[in-house]
Amino acid sequence: MDVTFFIGNGFDIQSGLETKYSHFYHHLKDIALEDASLKENIIYKDIINTPDNAVKWSDFEMGLMELTHKCVSDEEIDNEWTAQNVSKAKEQIEKYLRSYLLMINSVDIKKELREMKGIFKDSFSNLLSSLPIARSEELYQILQMKDTFFNVNIIDFNYTTLFNNVYKTLEDTNFTPIFFRTTSSNRKVLLNKGSYIKIHGDLSKSINLGGSDESQLGPVMRKSEYNFYFIKSKLDHKIGDGNYYSSKNVINKSSLFCIFGMSLGESDKHLWEEIIQRMYKNENSALIIFQYEDDDQINIQPLQKETRSEEIKRDFLKYAPDIDIKSEDYLYLFNRIFIIYNSNLFNLYDLINLNEKNVVS
Template identity: 30%
Template sequence: MKVVFIIGNGFDINLGLATQYENFYRFYLGLDSSNDSIQVKKLKEHLKNDQDQESRYQYWSDLEIGMGNYTVNFSNVKELKEAYYDLNDRMQEYMKIIDKKDLPASINSQKLIRDLSYPDQYLRPLFKEEIYNFLKKWGTSVYETYIVSFNYTNVLEKILKIKENDNMQLSNSRFGNSNTLYPIIHIHGKVDAPLIGLNDKNQIKNELLRENEEVQECIIKPKLNEMLAHLVDVKVDNHIRTANLICIFGHSLGDTDKLWWNLMGERLKTDCRIIYFAYNPKELLRPSELNNIRRKYKNLLLSKTSLTESEKKMRLIKSI
């Protein structure tokens, strides 16, 4: 039985860490710009102007898509690299500062272990029963749990008190079998080498630079993972393809990671369920609105996949 957790920036934000794009924006534009190159100054001016727009960047994925759109302002690879490398280097500096901060003393590692062991505990009784009946197929199986973190920080490792390559035992499954958490995978790298960029070349809006191999290797995340040859992307691909239960927490499902959402969509065609934990403090949980809210987030997730409309409606209605 394989359980895969997809952890996004909402996890770190929920712990009080200043890891939102807006936090980095203030840090980046607050730096001394007197020695910046022309391209970096232009990029910063673009980011300043963006904050005045109603459709301004809110998430990291918005910034990444914005980077792809902004490529139309470059006439050659050198200009693109100047701007991109500065943004990436300053982001690395900022994330290192954040990662060094102490976590709140109130954080309970045992609670996180329980949450990883029993992610269905927060579901309403009907849906909890549906998940339980689904999991009964593996009632005699040992559990393998994997965390794919889209974050750069080592927050999860700190809370769980584990090192980079450590396994740890979670609570036994609901059927009394062992449950092992394997080393946490950081698909976007860590604070010492963060990856920020696009999903594919179609998100590069500069048609003159779109097919340039150097440009693709600079700002397309799957290309970056491929060049690093660390097999992290291969592991994540395999885990999603073979997962029986996928739990998504704190992720905005941005288009710059749609490679992974497409894989999840394909996996839903087989023996797999997804639990999508969504949080929006502006939504009123009126009983009459619960189904609308569930539909909204289910449709959001399915819209990020390449599934056909018939597959979404007929085969996957109870998979999420």
């Protein structure tokens, strides 16, 4: 049985890396004090005038897509909002993003590698025991497991390399057991490594920033030769990495999906649609969303927890627009989504913080 993890920026943030969009927003403001060309960048000028949008990367990406609606024909050379100019402006912003992330990506894992590996192994082992026992029983019944192992696939959305650097040090096969803690079984399942996909590229080559499909583009950019530069799957194809094709194949053979540290934004809706289609076709499949909430008391507030869980499920299932929310099909999907709040899985913060203190001293 295949289980696929979607690892987002929440992992980096949890580890103490300053990878929030707001961090980059303030970094750009500092750069612009010395770089006159950045001050004239039409995307930067829009960014700096909309500080309220400095929240999530998915919001920034959708902001880029919205800006393409301002595009005019390249023949209107006196208008700065040509498709070519917007594309060049995006390229300059990405150059600064890459240099910023290279600066903060230098985490030395060697000193604490043994402990980091232990945290990752414990995290995989405790994955399902994070669910309350009744929910774990439900998940076990949904999956109808017959295999004694999970084939683990990772789809890493981060440009940074921290998760991959630790994960690749784990043994290739049977790197840790995982337990179903249910009322009827305490079954042990071994984990094997499957695919590892850096779906948005990485800092050693190119980064892939943009939206999900052409419907999010403005009409001029949609017809422009530059439109591929704003659609992540198209850019991936142009670069030749094949990450989106590989991810689709992984999703279509998986039975359990785990989304960790992601905002589930519109800029990646194509992938969320792929998960929903797979779950719709395979009744023995399920999704676990690991959700961070500012209120750390949410796990002991049943009413708030249940209300919030239903809201998160509805937010995800909005990517299944053809299914009526009152239909049996909707309920069929809704009941196979599980929410885990404020999990401590894969949390390297203390080790990285300790490592940095040791370097300073």
